[in-house]
Amino acid sequence: MKLSNKIGIIVDSLRLPLREGLKTAKELGAEGVQIYAVDGEMAPENLTSAARKELKDYISSIGLEISALCGDLGGHGFQDSELNPQKIEKSKRILDLAVELGTNIVTTHIGIIPEDPATRVYDSMQKACDELGVYAKSLNAYFAIETGPETSLRLKTFLDTLSTNGVSVNFDPANMVMVTGDDPVEGVKLLKDYIVHTHVKDGVRFKPVDPRDVYGALGYGGGVDHEQIAKMVTEGGYFRELPLGEGKVDFPSYFAALQEIGYQGYLTIEREVGTNPVHDIREAISFIRTFK
DSSP states (O other): OOOOOOEEEEGGGGOSOHHHHHHHHHHHTOSEEEEEOSSGGGSGGGOOHHHHHHHHHHHHHTTOEEEEEEOOOOTTTTOOTTTHHHHHHHHHHHHHHHHHHTOOEEEEOOOOOOSOTTSHHHHHHHHHHHHHHHHHHHTTOEEEEESOSSOHHHHHHHHTTSSSSSEEEEEOHHHIIIIIOOOHHHHHHHTTTTEEEEEEOEEEESSOOOHHHHHOBTTTBOOOOHHHHHHHHHHSSSEEEEOTTSSSOOHHHHHHHHHHTTOOSOEEEOOOSOSOHHHHHHHHHHHHHTTO
8 A cells, every 4th residue: 555645734733823833834744734714813804815815825835735724613513503604604704715725625523413313403404514515516615524523324324415515524533433433444435425635643442432522512511622622632531642553543444445435635634632742743744654
């Protein structure tokens, strides 16, 4: 097996100011970056047309491209129909920004998909995702749901109900290993028609955990942010994110499965915990290159 996929880094994982993070990503050997674009300087409402052009030109000038933007709005995703209109509007603006910056992928969490499709929450998520999918297709783009909150089979069943593939998949094998106990290799095969972006992350599961305790759910508990998830990872005793190759993701089989389905997109490194992310990400790049 010889991988030809480009290597990306979630620049926010470096925990550096944006421009410094972009330079560091290039120095580490990345070919692309994924950037959070929900609030702060990267929020669509805070970037003028001139600022967008300047950022795009800068990223290009240092030899990088954007693999995707992250548009995860937190909370319960799209489970709450009352909040969905403003979340859908914000998501559309993030997608507009992505296209303007040269990528056609926005990754997100939509909330845990219920087992029962006859519930109000399922209907709320379905309607929101269908609207977002239609909008994305009009721009030849994708909203990519990150794997992990539910099994790959339940995610595929949900995606199959939508009118377009404008809502597709950002495949994260470690989330599946750590939270649902799902098999990433089987997940790749099930979701093969929807995978448009991937995260490269590793981890281990110590004991079963209710996904609602990790991601939150309407009527169950408050939605959680990445800092809370990181705390669960390090202190909760349920699972732990680990450097690549040290966890339970079977990367030879996982990468082989991606090759088998013809996936040619980015392998984007995410590191949400640890005291030295630059070191861990450098090692992750070296690990991936052993398959090239």
